[in-house]
Amino acid sequence: RAREHGVRLVNARVEKIDTHGGRVRAVHLNNGVIVETDVVVNAAGPFVNDIARMMNLELPVYSELHTKIILRDVLGVTPRDTPLLVWLDPQYLPWSEEERAIFAEEAETRWLLQELPPGVHETRWLLQELPPGVHGRSEGGAASPYFLLQWTIHLDPVAPTYPIPLDPQFPEITLRALATMLPGLIKYFGRLPSLVMDGGYYTKTPENRPLIGPLPIKGAYIIGALSGFGMMSSAAAGDLLAAHVTGAKLPDYAPAFLLSRYDDPAYQKLLAQWNQNGRGAARNKEKPKGVLFLRQAANRV
Template identity: 40%
Template sequence: MTVREETTDVAIVGAGNIGLAVAYYLVVRHGVTNVTLVDSGDPMAMTSAQSGENYRNWWPHPTMTAYTDHAIDLLEEIAEASGNRIHMNRRGYALVTRRERPEDLIAELYKGYGDGGTGQIRIHEGGSAAIYHPPISADWKTAPDSVDVIVDRNLIRSHFPSLAPDVATIFHIRRAGDISGQQLGQYMLEAVRNAGGRIKRAAVESIDAGSTFALNLRTTEGQTKLRADRLVNAAGPFFSKVANMLGEDLPLSYIYQQKIAFEDREGAIPRDLPFTIDLDGQELAWTEEEREVLACDPDAALLLRQLPGGVHRRPEGSPDGRWIKLGWAYNTTPGDPEGEPPLDPNYPDVVLRGASRLHPGLRAYLGRLPRGTRHYGGYYAMTPENWPLIGPMRTPGAFMAGALSGFGTMAATATGAVCAAWMTGAELPAYASTLSLDRYADAVLMAELHESASKGVL
């Protein structure tokens, strides 16, 4: 049987936001237009469709801060060029704790912002002369920058009245907010198609690497072959699988994380609330009967233990909308992205209980979530240090852009721009080699990351 064969300059495996961003920056910055994105499903249909759609430049290491600052710069360029088609806003991130002036977290904040931290961080305490600007406007052009650390309970009560009264400290990250990940992807896809790039709907069954790459594909019409001079692995939850086709192993695990979204008919979450994260761990208050039921299931029994911090919530949509999102990345057990999505029926109740500790108004929904509540999830592809892998693979001519566990939408632009720069020999940002496989040869850096208590997982 004759197998139909096609050719392309660049084949990108994966048509989520990351693959689209690589194609976009190849097209708009480097004039590489003979690009083919290969995906077995629709563009942005897998992990990209499950995104929390948030962005922030807060990270516990300056390399990741520089990377996400770069990504936000590029998001702003797209927002400006498109008339803010991506619905970019800047209410910020509010990281909340019940600890009084937590010096370790403040020190971590300064470390994450590096040499510029001193000028970016404002401390608000009793008698402070620093002026705190609440998130009155969500306009990314006019909202304040930098970080406000509020350790004044009266100031917290004044500006965040919906929070529980035991909150003692808020870290308000101002260069943060949310966007429409679907609109971002669609904008990039249109630019790629207008330049002559294309989407090929097919499953990659194997890859033969030689002077060129031969991708053996399965389509609804049968077997085909796509030959490419260069290859990009942007396969999201199948990142390792594509690497294995090239005879490469990557240090990755795949962890399923879930979220819920529903109509906030009780108005528990103010519409101008920043993306708010409870940093404190907690043990949920189950009844004795509930504890007995959970204890009978080995998986559910984990919910009886102390759960980590990180439960978060934010308003969804326009200021006059009513939907909200809740999430809590407490799962740490790797899974199989090729299996059935392991949605946990307990999750909506768990995340609601956890979130209601910080927002008591959410207790109105315990046991009575509104009809139409959406429960969904996706796999986080994670390196042990929770940094991405962007740049050359070990196979000549192959590149990668992945392992963006929970920060794929916010960092897609920088990921695409950096991968495209690697591919074309263009100038790279200072952080680029540290986010490639090169970092594993830096014993000092890897020891530092291994010892770090925080990896920025939210």
């Protein structure tokens, strides 16, 4: 439909953006093409800062790696009508004595014996701080053997790279954690069949609120930091961006997504009280990881 309205899709990498006199002039692609333009939308997902830096801008975003597994349940231990299950308590993983002894010897695997954070669940959909049991399903219909497992064990900010780094231990770890709720999975301990492991990045602002609107270079726009809800919010986010680009009337919530909100001292005060999901005062007074990461990055610059 976009093509019907004149959109031309060019499959190439943006390598450079020319700006002059405070405004966008041209975009250089890796196929040698230079597109002269006075409007650029930065929608590069985890790489929004790479594109921003081409215009000498730095965005307050960081990325987390989120990995998922698709298990072909050949033993049929997961009921096909299994609802979304979310385990909300920390837990110890059920390793055998032998495994524990091996892990205890090796410093880099010792952390597996420690208490692990909550969040084991079996769905592609991962939104933080959702109440348990909202919705979910085994992957596919009644005849499908597939089961989805997901666990964001490592939430520390990372520099995004592709292909994404996949931890070969992740399937077994996630399997053991999920077996607390689905004991049938114990049959797979140490003998997982071939499976698909995949994932991507949640790119976030410090308060987990997207960036949608103009950048401080005339003609440059951003739609990014869509975190773990970018598919659900894509229509509304795209609509808001289009209103900015075309100069249409903006909805009253538009300022909440502007990059310039961080220039407002009143907003900075609110930010200091919020946790990393943009909610109320952080009860434990811990600084959100994203905020600490961004401060360290700012110090490095």
